[in-house]
Amino acid sequence: MEQVDLVENVAFNLINQAVVYLPEDVKKALKRAYDEETSKIGKRQLKIILDNIALAEKEKVPLCQDTGIAKFYIRAGAQVKKLDEIEREILRAMQRATRDIPLRPNAVNPFTQKNSGDNTGRFTPSFDWEIVPGDNLELTVMIKGGGSENFGAIGMLSPSQGILGIKKFVIDTVVKAGAQPCPPTILGVAIGGGTEIATKLAKKALLRPLDKPNSDPSIAKLEKEIFEVTNMTGIGPMGMGGKTTILGVHIDYAHRHPATFPVAVALNCWAARRATAKIGTEGKVEYLNHNLF
Amino acid sequence: MSLHILKTPISREEIQKIKLKDTVYITGTIVTARDQAHRRALSYFREGKELPFKLEERALFHCGPVVKKNDAKWQVIAAGPTTSKRMDIFEEEFLKNSKTRVIIGKGGMGRKTTEAMAKYGAIYCAFTGGAAALGAKAIKDVKGVKWLDLGIPEAVWILEVKDFGPLIVAIDTHKNNLFIDIEKEVEMKKQKILAKLQG
Ligand code: SF4
Secondary structure (H helix, E strand, O other): OOHHHHHHHHHHHHHHHHHHOOOHHHHHHHHHHHHHOOOHHHHHHHHHHHHHHHHHHHHOOOOOOOOOEEEEEEEEEOOOOOHHHHHHHHHHHHHHHHHHOOOOOOOEOOOOOOEOOOOOEOOEOEEEEEEEOOOOEEEEEEEEOHHHHOOOEEEEEOHHHHHHHHHHHHHHHHHHHOOOOOOOEEEEEEEOOHHHHHHHHHHHHOOOOOOOOOOOHHHHHHHHHHHHHHHOOOOOHHHOOOOOOEEEEEEEEOOOOOOOEEEEEEEEOOOOEEEEEEEOHHHOEEEOOOOOO | OOEEEEEOOOOHHHHHOOOOOOEEEEEEEEEEOOHHHHHHHHHHHHHOOOOOOOOOOOEEEOOOOEEEEEOOEEEEEEOOOOEHHHHHHHHHHHHHHHOOOEEEEEOOOOHHHHHHHHHHOOEEEEOOOOOHHHHHHHEEEEEEEEOHHHOOOOOEEEEEEEEEEEEEEEEOOOOOEHHHHHHHHHHHHHHHHHHHHHO
């Protein structure tokens, strides 16, 4: 059996895991937020969130009705065979997941307004490819709802605005989003690289677990500072006031052109759904952030 | 911050007693509608056509559920609220014509809807965003679905619920609006944070 023959099943399992079970790091952060929240309504909202997570796990149903648009991040070893068939297998998994889990059909043609009915369509789901040395095939799915996606932003700052400019832009983005993206949210922030690289890196940064700060201490420090100031805004859980607005900040960067200073912010709601699996040779499959299979 | 268990149909007198930040549970009929269903409902009102579902003294839920069809019967698998702000442009006319008593959603609604709620006797209740498993559990039956041609999320789902909640009253009939209050506080805090960052 070749690795590609396992892709449909593994991708289906990943989607299933992601929509029903939140990763441990997200659950832990929500529990901590609940313990520390001082606003009465805010604490109540966090309690409802935790109850909902437990109920979805128990009944094995999607924890949020917006089962989003799926994004697949593929890290393929250069030795993996039949790379050209992987996307097709994932599309099949997407259609099966929509029917069997089920998921809400969310792929709408922007011109005809027609819903495809099976969560596939032009560039849907999306694929991000990395070709790496070796023969492992790693698949990650991110399930991203529309509520938080609507408030992603990119700012083309002037280079002289520097770090202070980044902080201000992020605070503005979080305040503008307010209650809408279902706070507490997670922020992916990326600097440099032009508009497309910055937006892509910002979103990809959301894959990093909440308990893993940036390995570069100066960036980790900025992550912590942004975390602290955005939580001082008082937006609170569900925008009803409180001290928990942001669960974590992940920063990434690319080198920039001397004349540009792009800053992209991607927001993820508390329902930060992702799942990863590694398909080795000889059919060995490891599920990396959930131990359910 | 008192507790109200509302049973549909809900009278205007009953709704006027409810205050900002109170907790509400609903038992009875709730009807879902998002952008497309609102758009179509407004065109019905303008043409003087009757809606194929009843909202009078009932609750409207901003929601596009996950559903499953078992044989001929629909079942709701997950049903949390969607962003209500997108419906702000429709809601005054919608409230006036449909006589809805309660709107359930997330993220709050604006001034115009707040004024309309005072005028027509309706409240806005916030349901925790993403709490779809809890929402589905309170749904006992799918009474029907209309306008399914709009797609599953945008269709109008008529749902029988028991103790649907907890919901927090975020707009009452006295023009109080929790989200607008918080937004004002946040704006003030933001100015302070920015001033501090400037040093
Ligand atoms: S923002 Fe997230 S939690 Fe809120 S409704 Fe959308 S997907 Fe669900």
